[in-house]
Amino acid sequence: MSEPFGVRLRAQMERRGPLCVGIDPSPALLTAWGLDDSPAGLERFTFTVAEAVSGVAAAVKPQSAFFERWGSRGVAVLERVIPSLREAGALVILDVKRGDIDSTMAGYAEAYLEQGSPMAADAMTVSPYLGFGSLAGAITTARANDAGVFVLARTSNPEALTLQSAVADQIFEGVAAANEGEDDLGSVGVVVGATLDKVGHPLDRLGGPILSPGLGAQGGSPSAVARLFSGVRHAVLPSVSRAVLGDPSRVRSQVERYRDECVEHLRG
Numbered sequence: 681m682s683e684p685f686g687v688r689l690r691a692q693m694e695r696r697g698p699l700c701v702g703i704d705p706s707p708a709l710l711t712a713w714g715l716d717d718s719p720a721g722l723e724r725f726t727f728t729v730a731e732a733v734s735g736v737a738a739a740v741k742p743q744s745a746f747f748e749r750w751g752s753r754g755v756a757v758l759e760r761v762i763p764s765l766r767e768a769g770a771l772v773i774l775d776v777k778r779g780d781i782d783s784t785m786a787g788y789a790e791a792y793l794e795q796g797s798p799m800a801a802d803a804m805t806v807s808p809y810l811g812f813g814s815l816a817g818a819i820t821t822a823r824a825n826d827a828g829v830f831v832l833a834r835t836s837n838p839e840a841l842t843l844q845s846a847v848a849d850q851i852f853e854g855v856a857a858a859n860e861g862e863d864d865l866g867s868v869g870v871v872v873g874a875t876l877d878k879v880g881h882p883l884d885r886l887g888g889p890i891l892s893p894g895l896g897a898q899g900g901s902p903s904a905v906a907r908l909f910s911g912v913r914h915a916v917l918p919s920v921s922r923a924v925l926g927d928p929s930r931v932r933s934q935v936e937r938y939r940d941e942c943v944e945h946l947r948g
């Protein structure tokens with residue numbers, strides 16, 4: 681690995697189309713698949729999805745919560761699937777939404793971004809609500825490891841609206857400053873939900889990728905995402921989990937369908 685995360689992500693989006701697939705092994709999905717809600721069920725689900733999306737999606741986003749439910753046995757599955765996805769050529773965005781004071785944040789960054797650590801991913805999701813400056817160390821660690829971070833800015837859930845719109849400008853400005861000077865797509869991204877009617881903040885100076893979860897189960901669609909991000913479509917990585925994970929035999933075809941729609945609307 682010798683290129684910054686943003687450069688690798690842009691190349692991967694060009695090669696495979698702009699879609700991120702979430703691996704969210706929730707109890708409901710394990711049951712829908714006829715699997716036990718157990719570490720063995722979790723492992724089966726996770727590796728089936730990993731295999732089905734390998735080579736199709738630009739990025740894969742395991743949701744740490746559903747692995748952490750099982751303590752060390754679940755985390756052990758995460759520890760195995762992350763390197764296996766990366767070896768198969770996928771970019772892994774670990775969805776852990778971590779945010780804490782700088783010294784603690786350094787521990788999270790080491791765990792998830794420092795190459796050589798057991799759960800090293802290509803990028804992680806981070807929360808800026810302890811102040812954008814609290815993420816400085818994580819951004820430095822990401823850079824030193826050719827990794828990236830996605831900072832929560834305008835999340836897809838309706839409860840977020842009042843709190844996040846009050847501080848979103850600071851977050852977008854912090855991200856733009858962190859990417860300043862990059863000629864290619866920067867490695868510091870934001871999370872902006874695909875469910876929003878409008879972003880309400882300028883995104884053209886951001887310089888980094890926009891992870892946009894909420895396709896399908898939460899009501900977002902590739903065409904709505906294209907409208908929402910009309911000036912910055914090249915930087916958008918829509919993300920889908922539940923809508924492609926309902927049936928083990930259809931994961932790949934559903935992912936292909938979403939990917940093709942994302943290509944059509946974001947690249948067309």
Ligand SMILES: O=C(O)c1cc(=O)[nH]c(=O)n1[C@@H]1O[C@H](COP(=O)(O)O)[C@@H](O)[C@H]1O
Nearest residue numbers: 743805835836873893894897898920921922
């Ligand atoms: O960071 C995320 O991925 C995320 C941000 C956000 O604003 N909304 C959101 O739903 N997510 C994640 O996306 C996944 C849900 O995706 P769906 O199953 O497609 O609705 C979960 O893992 C959420 O934690």
